[in-house]
Amino acid sequence: MSDVPTKLQPIFDQLDKNTDANIAKLATAISYKAVSADESLRQELFKKADYIQSLLENLNCTDIEQFALGDEKPGLPLPPVILARLGTSPTKKTVVVYAHMDVQPASIEDGWDTEPFELHHDKERGLLIGRGSTDDTGPLLAWLNMLEAHQQLGLELPVNLIFCFESMEESGSIGLEKFIQEQAQTSGYFYKYASQIDAVAISDNYWLGTTTPALTYGLRGCNYYQIKVDGPKADLHSGVFGGCIAEPMIDLVQLLSSLVSSQGEILIPGVMEMVAPVTEDEKEIYKSINYSVDEFNESSNSKTCLFDNKEEILMHRWRMPSLSVHGIENAFSGQGAKTVIPANSTGKFSIRTVPHIDSAKLDALVIEHVNKQFAKLNSPNKMVCELIHDGAYWYSDPRNASFTAASKATELVWGMKPDLTREGGSIPITLTFEQELKSSVVLIPCGRGNDGAHSINEKIDLENYVKGGKLLGSYLYYLAESDK
Amino acid sequence: MSDVPTKLQPIFDQLDKNTDANIAKLATAISYKAVSADESLRQELFKKADYIQSLLENLNCTDIEQFALGDEKPGLPLPPVILARLGTSPTKKTVVVYAHMDVQPASIEDGWDTEPFELHHDKERGLLIGRGSTDDTGPLLAWLNMLEAHQQLGLELPVNLIFCFESMEESGSIGLEKFIQEQAQTSGYFYKYASQIDAVAISDNYWLGTTTPALTYGLRGCNYYQIKVDGPKADLHSGVFGGCIAEPMIDLVQLLSSLVSSQGEILIPGVMEMVAPVTEDEKEIYKSINYSVDEFNESSNSKTCLFDNKEEILMHRWRMPSLSVHGIENAFSGQGAKTVIPANSTGKFSIRTVPHIDSAKLDALVIEHVNKQFAKLNSPNKMVCELIHDGAYWYSDPRNASFTAASKATELVWGMKPDLTREGGSIPITLTFEQELKSSVVLIPCGRGNDGAHSINEKIDLENYVKGGKLLGSYLYYLAESDK
Incomplete structure (x- = not known):
């Protein structure tokens, strides 16, 4: 029997205690209008990167560097990528954590009920509403909240971390692929600080629906x-x-x-x-997933679905x-x-x-x-x-060590097995990480399928924000105890 | 043998004498930026209408009225239609002359070689270049130039004229159809001043090519x-x-x-x-027309024609x-x-x-x-x-009295028979005139096929401007002597 739950309990308690402070941190982070698609707001991306860097410094991260990626076009510099690390133990596994600091455009004129860059805490519904709350500032902070709880308790992480936070994800991650390739070379950051990367963890997608957590093992x-x-x-x-x-x-x-x-x-x-070809085994996966045509119609806000059953919808999406x-x-x-x-x-x-x-x-x-x-x-x-x-598409083995750890973490934090999902969309950098760092990648979403990531009134449930820190922390513990 | 040529000779001479003055008149008329599509230039249309009205007054036209057609949208009045008449003899035929005062948009940035609203007289090539020179300010003035020559010589016209000059032709002739319908009613201008309209003449299209004059008897x-x-x-x-x-x-x-x-x-x-169905007779018309695939390709500036012979091109256009x-x-x-x-x-x-x-x-x-x-x-x-x-399409009989008169006029002025042409485009008001005034319409173009009516460097050949006045005048004489 794993002693991970026992080890984690004080951290979970600390995260619960920190809830108000962590909401305040999210409010500060989303107040930057870090819209990578809007050239006139480019300076906000630099300011937000400085703010995130200050949080990393407070957490005693080392080798924190902001990398310039050149100009998007003459006179318009690309915003920075932050690399930083925490822990240097040669006996621990090393996990790369990717997240992005930039957000989609948002304006109250688009139909938001509240100012998109002012965090609105809807206490009745338990929602934290604001641009970036779920995509991807909230999950980024969930990682940092979890570290802070360790720091406050005087605990060390069971793994070494290398953070990679970019600022152009909502605009095609311009320059990132080349940057990762460079940093994986002999002279690069990843090569210098890690003899081996054991896993890459990305929390930048969502549950399929609203009730069952998910782990994502494929992207088109x-x-x-x-x-x-x-x-x-x-x-x-x-x-x-x-x-x-x-x-x-x-x-x-x-x-x-x-x-x-x-x-x-x-x-x-x-x-x-x-x-x-679709295998019989695979068909069972779709059957077991908690989803329905009605949920699909709700997400498209129409009745223009081409299929009348969840299995075909999931297969055609994934x-x-x-x-x-x-x-x-x-x-x-x-x-x-x-x-x-x-x-x-x-x-x-x-x-x-x-x-x-x-x-x-x-x-x-x-x-x-x-x-x-x-x-x-x-x-x-x-x-x-x-x-x-x-x-390129990306497809991983949902039974490998990293997924197994993430699955255990989900059961611990949410009390249920995650849906094993794929996404219809693309996160091209996933494959770049896998190939360049010769490491498996796991997608561990924090937020729910109705968060409205690219839409108006983007939110993350307070429960998901708090449990997000617990989930990501638990993942690291289970991964640490898995076979190398 | 008609004595028309003899009667016309002094008028032709007078028009030749007036050439410089008539060029100056065109220069003034096109200096108004009377772009009906540009709301910010709406006042220019009113100013140009006032200028044209002043010319009609100098020619001793009577019952000159500017009619307001209401608002294009709240705060944006439609520019006026001018109605005026010259001659009140009950024994003469009455001809309605339609032309338009507004022009297409133009700006030197579009690629014009000279300022579009400053008439440029290219003496070497014999061209009068400027927006409206051929569409339709030049032909409008050709009518007035012909009247002025009569006035200077103390001659009366052989017909009564009613002018109808509008200001929205390049923007769908908004309001004109209804206006014509109203003015054809018992209380309207046309009904009041003419017991019968014998012909409507419009000079607002072009020869098919550059060498042979044309009369146009059909529109799609x-x-x-x-x-x-x-x-x-x-x-x-x-x-x-x-x-x-x-x-x-x-x-x-x-x-x-x-x-x-x-x-x-x-x-x-x-x-x-x-x-x-295409008749054998009709096929002969296309064969006799001076036109070629090369001319078509030149006008489209490409080799994307679907046909390899002029007959099929003309049939598919007309x-x-x-x-x-x-x-x-x-x-x-x-x-x-x-x-x-x-x-x-x-x-x-x-x-x-x-x-x-x-x-x-x-x-x-x-x-x-x-x-x-x-x-x-x-x-x-x-x-x-x-x-x-x-x-609706419009199709007339090119052998009726009005076309016959226009054909004789063309032979007299240009020394050759006109091509009988149709147009692929539409001038919806043509049909309105025909139906409301119960009169045949003739389209008598002044300009050539390469005038660039809606393009850059719009021009009218000086020869066509001068002969335009002679042509339109001659038409009235031949029409006057035809059977009622």
């Missing part, structure tokens, strides 16, 4: 493409030219319509053949590829009734990728298909289909 | 539609929802792709069946319907790679109509077709296809 990748059709040199008048000229928009809708059916079936030959058509650039997109023939039009679509879709082979299949379809159109226009960016 | 109509597909209540993340939700953009591109082929063939059942896809509202239309599933998307398309497409039947066919296609998609989204606005 995303390959983003565009089809550009070039026709006449300038926009033309449809009265004068309509019927005589090959219209780029007409070609483009023909091409886009050949990609995917209204039922979501990808029509590009060869793509579905690459998808890993382990099947999907193709979305995002929009068209350079066609008429305003209100009203303009009679223009756009000179060129660019369709944008992306494919969410899953095991075992080979990214390069997918690109080749997509481009070959679109080229073939275009040839069929016999159009005098010019067409180019190309990849804009890609990010 | 335009029915503009939208297809709105409504899905979830708000935009969704394609990572989280892609593959599970019915995406409005996917439905929309399927629907748009069912409307028209890349070869320009309308795929909506029943539409082509309404089109008047007498065949066409369907253009203009764009999509509410999808992602910016630069970059946004992974959004748009909550709803609205596709815009229009059909250019020709004899004998019944507008209401067309609407029914379009909507029935789109509804059927959508039903096939089996999508849980909501879809509505609807007409946004329509404007």
Whole structure:
């Protein structure tokens, strides 16, 4: 029988005692308008990084460094990445903790009930409301709250930690992949301070629903493409030219319509053949997960679901590829009734990728298909289909040591087994950590499925904020006692 | 043998004498930034109307009135329509002359070689360059120049004229149709001052090419539609929802792709069946017209023509319907790679109509077709296809008295028979005049096909400006001697 629960009890008690102070800390942290997408707020990201650094200093972290990643564009510096570490014992495991300090844009005009950058504690509902409360400032502080409790009790952590806090996650983590690669080299931070990284822990996603905690072992990748059709040199008048000229928009809708059916079936030959077959074992996973069509409809706020059962929804979100058509650039997109023939039009679509879709082979299949379809159109226009960016899927073993530790931690703190989930979206840096640090990654969400991470009235339940610190701490203890 | 040429010779001479003064008049007229699409320039339209009114007063026109058409929107009055008349003889025919005072937007930043609202006389090339020079301020002044020559010579016109000069033609002639209808009533201007309108003459289009004058006897109509597909209540993340939700953009591109082929063939059942068959006689018209594929390619500035011979180009521009896809509202239309599933998307398309497409039947066919296609998609989204606005085609008899007079005038002034042309575009007010004033309409263009009416460096050849006055005057003489 593990003595972890006994060791943790005083830490849990201390975290409970610190609740008001930790709410105050969250209030300070989210008061920075650290919106990475808004250039005019860039200085707020630097200020927030300084604030987080001051917390790390107070926790006696060492080798705290803010790294500059260069300029996003001339005159606009990228905000810093903070690396820091706590514990230098050669006999302990080393865990890298990733979180991000930046947030999504928010303004009360968007429909928030309270000022997004002023933490609102709704005591009746037990909610801490504000931009960043759950994505990802709250979980970042949950790590630090847990350390502070140790410090107050004079306790040491059972593992060494290396923190990696970035500031551009909501804007594509610009520069981070290259940075991690560099820091994994002989001269880099990770290599210098750790002979081996035993695990990477990320708390930057959410439970599937609102009642069952989750651990996440898979993410879909995303390959983003565009089809550009070039026709006449300038926009033309449809009265004068309509019927005589090959219209780029007409070609483009023909091409886009050949990609995917209204039922979501990808029509590009060869793509579905690459998808890993669904096993009987796997089907059991979906059956056991606490989820429903109604919950899906609630999250989409509509009844436009393509499936009538939770198993198919979960499979199509997590382990099947999907193709979305995002929009068209350079066609008429305003209100009203303009009679223009756009000179060129660019369709944008992306494919969410899953095991075992080979990214390069997918690109080749997509481009070959679109080229073939275009040839069929016999159009005098010019067409180019190309990849804009890609990010690989990630898939881990939910029975490895790190997941097992996280699962035990969840049972201890929440009193129930976590759902083993995957995410439809992408966190490309997950795979970078796994590959560069040669370490497994675990995603341990703190918040619930209805937190509204990128929406208005973003919240974290006070219970999740407090238990988040306990959960992440417990994970470290269980990981420490697992076999190396 | 007509004595018209003899009668006209002194007038032609006088117009030649007045050339410099008439260029100066054009310079003044185009100096007003009378852009009807630019609300901030609305006062310029009023000033230009006052200037044109002053010219009419100097020509001893009577019953000159500026009519207010109400507000375009609260606080933004519509610019005036000027009605005026010259000649009150009950024994003469009465001709309504329509022109417009407003112009397209223009700014040197668009790429003009000279300031668009300062007339530039390029003496080497014989061009008068400036916004409105050919569309439609130059032709409007050509009418007045011709009257002035009569005045200077102490001559009377062989017909009575009623002028109708509007100020919103480049912005959909807002309010004009209703105004014409009102003025054709018992209490209205046209009814009061003319027992019968014998002809309406409009000089607001262009030769087909650059060498042969033209008279225009047909215009295509335009029915503009939208297809709105409504899905979830708000935009969704394609990572989280892609593959599970019915995406409005996917439905929309399927629907748009069912409307028209890349070869320009309308795929909506029943539409082509309404089109008047091409007769052998008619084919001869296209053969005789001085035009080429190269000229078409030059005008589109590309090689994206669907046809390899002038006959098919002319038929598809003039007498065949066409369907253009203009764009999509509410999808992602910016630069970059946004992974959004748009909550709803609205596709815009229009059909250019020709004899004998019944507008209401067309609407029914379009909507029935789109509804059927959508039903096939089996999508849980909501879809509505609807007409946004329509404007009927116009088609006249190019052998009637008014066209015959205009044809004789062209031969006299230009020394060659005019091409009998149609236009692919629409001038909806043409049909309104014909129906409300129970009179035939003739389109007598002054300018050439390369004038760049809605483009940069708009020009009218000095030769066309001067001969324009002679042409329009001659038309009135030949019309006067034709049988009532």
